[in-house]
Amino acid sequence: MLIKNCEYYDGKKFKKANIYVENGIISSIDLLEEKTKKKPISNKHADDEIFDAKDYYLIPGMINTHSHLPMTITRGIADNLTLQDWLFNVIFPVEGKFIDNDFIKFGSTLGLIEMIKSGITTSVEMYYLPEIMAETFKEIGFRGYIGIGSGDGTENGKQKAVNFIENYKNDELITPSPFAHAIYTTNENNLLWVKEISDKYNLAYQFHLLETKPENENFFKENNQNLMNYLEKIGFLTKNLIAAHSVWLTDEDIKILKRNDVTVSHNANSNLKLNSGIIRLHSLLKENVNVTLGTDGAASNNHISLLSEMNLAAKLHHIESGEPINVHTVFNLITKNPAKILNSKLGTIKEGNFADLVFIKKNHYSMLPSYNPISNLVYSMPTEAIDTVMINGKFVMKGKKLLTINEENFYKELNNYLSKINIMFFLERHSTSK
DSSP: OEEEEEEESSSSSEEEEEEEETTTEEEEEEEEOOOOOOOOOGGGTTHHHHHHHHTTEEEEEEEEEOOOGGGGGGGSSSSOOOOOIIIIIHHHHHHHHEEEEEEEHHHHHHHHHHHHTTTTEEEEEOOOOOHHHHHHHHHHHHHHEEEETTTTTHHHHHHHHHHHHHHHHHHHHHEEEEEEEETSSOHHHHHHHHHHHHHHHHHEEEEEESSSHHHHHHHHHSSSSHHHHHHHHHHHTTTEHHHHHOOOOOHHHHHHHHHTTEEEOHHHHHHHHHHHOOOOOOHHHTTEEEEEEEEOOSSSSSSOOOOOOOOOOOHHHHHHHHOOOOOOHHHTTTTHHHHHHTTTTEEEEEEEEOOOOOEEEETSSOOOOOOOOHHHHHTTTOOOEEEEEETTTTTEETTTSSSSHHHHHHHHHHHHHHHHHHHHHHHHHHHOOO
């Protein structure tokens, strides 16, 4: 395929070029001279499908480093609660009652629609029934790092996780990602197993770290040591770890993260909505900790947009510290930085990288004037300007129309499913029975 006359972001600035895509990879980039603004198509590519991108800015697909995608089914069921109240009194009971193949399928599909339409092409997921999630991602053509836990912690549960890894270890779209949920829902044996399986297969693994202030306080009371010191001592902190949230970090904690080359996934909207706190972003960046952005689940956000996460991060941490963050640095949080831990072929438009591309209308009100298109992406949040999305060299949306799913039919099926399970009726009965 030839993407001709495009204006693409190379990580520093926008350049005009013809971009060739073969087998899901950017095979070559022919820069166009400013004077001619056109370059003859080589004979080698004369018969290629051609997409004229003269009306678009081309950016690398955005990467969401922390999500619980099926939780779109629980969007809006519980607002104005703290994390512990929200999690233990609402989310866990609902999940215990309703999680099955349909819950995962409908929730994942709804979330994927939202992510594609907001320019996300890769998501790191932590949830149940990874097989169903992986099938859904592949049907829609989306790139996913699908979380796998040890189930109930038994040998049978661990073997199922290993089987999943073996089934998908060479897949072009799906990469398994082991996880332990959080220190208050797991034990040391599970932490060590997650680290061990990550080492064996060289996989990024996930953990909710210091999302709330009581997390470390409670751990210290029970174990007479700080959580970060403990995690380092048992060898859980490595270059393959994505530490989600990481809100309540001390100076020493940040040094520990840097010393162990841990990646932090910053979830600004979710942290504020659940009143969990504000991450020390400037301190992390000054210590050269690899920071990325995640949306968390739609039950605690309530949307799945990295445009919104960039916008909030840029503004929130200017106020919090008094220091502004350069818009290109903010954009790196959803492109270059996630690629450092996930795959070096992600996050940048260059030869040899995955053809995960987002086409943004130049002549859209949110992108005009075009003094600095990256500034517009961060501060204008131009979701409506996102017109076309390619993942692994294949269009999944073109002209705002999804190509791998019939939206109208899906929404009918989704509403029938939601009527059948009636989550709010369950919650009313659950709350009155306590």
